[in-house]
Amino acid sequence: MADYRPAPRLEQSQLALHDAVAAADFPQTLLRYRNQRAAQTVGLEGLTAADWIAHFGRFQPLPDNQPIPLALRYHGHQFRHYNPDLGDGRGFLFAQLLDDRDRLLDLGTKGSGKTPWSRGGDGKLTLKGGVREVLATAMLEALGVPTSKSFSLIETGEQLMRGDEPSPTRSSVLVRLSHSHIRFxxxxxxxxxxxxxxxxxxxxxxxxxxxxxxxxxxxxxxxxxxxxxxxxxxxxxxxxxxxxxxxxxxxxxxxxxxxxxxxxxxxxxxxxxxxxxxxxxxxxxxxxxxxxxxxxxxxxxxxxxxxxxxxxxxxFNAFNDRYERELGLAICQRLNISPKPDNAPLVMALYDFLADLRTDGSFEGLFYDWFGGRISETRALSGPRAVSYSGETFTAFHDILKTYDPAAPEKLDHLRFKQPDPETLLIDEIETIWAQIALEDDWSLFEAKLAAIETYRQAL
Known part of the structure; x- marks a missing residue:
């Protein structure tokens, strides 16, 4: 692990923000997901399968890192009602380390057992919850959202009781790689x-x-x-x-x-x-x-x-102006067009047009079809959603879009753009992936979806 650089700075700071805790002793540790690309950024790609499970399923400390996990203390407004009884109730800060850009990053858990802040809960994570989070972070990263990375998912061999899904259900422990564990x-x-x-x-x-x-x-x-x-x-x-x-x-x-x-x-x-x-x-x-x-x-x-x-x-009062500016930049990034000093007319026209589209997949479909702006016109108007590209709101959006220059036209050379449809992660897709795991312990759809999302990320 030549590029592994431990940096347990929160533990060394002596800030009174956490409690030392022990990880649960799981009856099983079966590796279901390993984020090798993320591991490369923090020098952990060389871990053997056994070492990976030892660190991220049994939570043996990483070399020269935190000797014991830390459950952070915090409060919070939940649906705008103040709750002073929060804190890391089913997770902890496992380690801190520097990435390949010299950023301090955290390895934190979800489903790693009880802490002083569990409030009567079991501190565990359902396997379905872990699967859903892995899929979410992969898709969000592909779409350009600043997000934690799902680093590891290990099935832990317990049967959990939950009120919002069929129980008993399978259990897991998730490890996230994120920039900071410190919350509002x-x-x-x-x-x-x-x-x-x-x-x-x-x-x-x-x-x-x-x-x-x-x-x-x-x-x-x-x-x-x-x-x-x-x-x-x-x-x-x-x-x-x-x-x-x-x-x-x-x-x-x-x-x-x-x-x-x-x-x-x-x-x-x-x-x-x-x-x-x-x-x-x-x-x-x-x-x-x-x-x-x-x-x-x-x-x-x-x-x-x-x-x-x-x-x-x-x-605080500057937020709205900053948000509007950032939304314009984000929309331009999603459309692969070079932003202008004022992108508000484009954003308004785009959302006016989106309001007229009411078919599943139409939100992501618009960004996919018009990726690159005007240079995608032939592709968009000959694709499966071409019938949607008409009417007053489309014309208004189209007229503005044509005035923008493509940002990186070479991206359209990626083979992914030869396919008619974008990659999506709608609820029915997630449920289908989970059903195959739950009923047959078949992970092929899960693995195929992650591979497809990764291809989409590379194309975008």
Whole structure:
């Protein structure tokens, strides 16, 4: 592991943000997914199969890294109701290390057993939940969303009881590779306890390890606002609905993570929700930017414990403009066209047209068909969705699109663009993949889907 560079900085910082815990002792460790591409970025690609399972199924410490897992403490607003009884209830920070770009990254778990924050739960993850998260992170990465990476999925041989799926059901433990484990809820906990000293130390830690160009809490918040605007825009451009945008599900570095009841839009619908328990549509597709802004408000409120509020308010008020700019850039990236100084007319025309398309696959289909802008006209107008490309809203979108130059026309030479349809990850596809695993222990559809998504990523 010549390129492996351990960096257990949170453990070394002595910040009072975590509890030492032990991983569950699983009856079985059967490797179901290994992200070799991600492993290469952190120098772990050379691990043998036995060593991989020892580290990511049995949680034997990595060399010179954390000697024991750490369950982080945090609070959070869940559907805008404050909950002081949160924390890592079925996961922990296993290790920190530097990647091939000198970024500090975390290896964290999901389903690794009980912690002081389990609140009566078993601390475990269903195998279906693990499969769904692996698929989600692969697809989001392909579509350009800043996301955690599913690093490892190991089936653990237990039968779990759950109220929202047929039980007993198979169990697993997931390991994620992400930029930071520190959540908005980490700050909420410190504010709740009026712990200004630890919050100052936490800000100093974040500045040193994640935002070296920022000098204080005010500058940090401004940078986080920008990162959050970029994240929200990337979700919207990908047609992704996170489902549970609580403050404990947003981290300080602006990555998407923790995929429970997520969905990808089959077609444009601002009221589309991912979670069956989101009765009011608080986290519906079209309300995600507002949810992110509300969460930023909670983070800013916490920081008033250690800094003046006026600059924080100014950064908070800048979110909408930054979001609109980032959405324009994200739409241009998805269409493979070079952005202009003002992309708002294109974005408005695109969503007006999407509102007229109500067939499954039409959201991703539009971006696929018109990838490259005007140079894809023949391809789009001779493809399976050609009948949709007519009418007033299409003409308005098309007229604006024609004024944009393609960003990287050579991408269309990829063989993936010879296929008529885009890659999608709709709920029926996920259920079909899981049914084959659940009924026959057949992983071929899962593996084929990941291979297809990887091809799509390379093409895009």
């Amino acid at each position: 809820g980490t700050f909420e906990r410190l504010a709740y306890h009026n712990d200004a000293e630890t919050m100052r130390d936490l800000v100093a830690f974040i500045l040193a390890n994640y935002y070296p160009d920022c000098t204080d809490a005010t500058a940090l918040f401004d940078a986080v606002v920008t990162q959050a605007a970029r994240l929200a825009a990337s979700w919207m451009a990908a047609g992704f609905v996170h489902g549970v945008l609580n403050t404990d599900n947003m981290n300080i570095t602006g990555e998407s993570f923790d995929y429970g009841p997520y969905r990808f839009l089959p077609y444009y619908d601002p009221a589309f929700t991912a979670a069956y328990f989101d009765q009011t549509g608080l986290y519906a597709y079209g309300r995600q930017p507002d949810a992110v802004l509300w969460n930023l408000g909670q983070l800013g409120r916490c920081l008033t414990l250690i800094t003046e509020p006026d600059p924080l308010i100014a950064s």
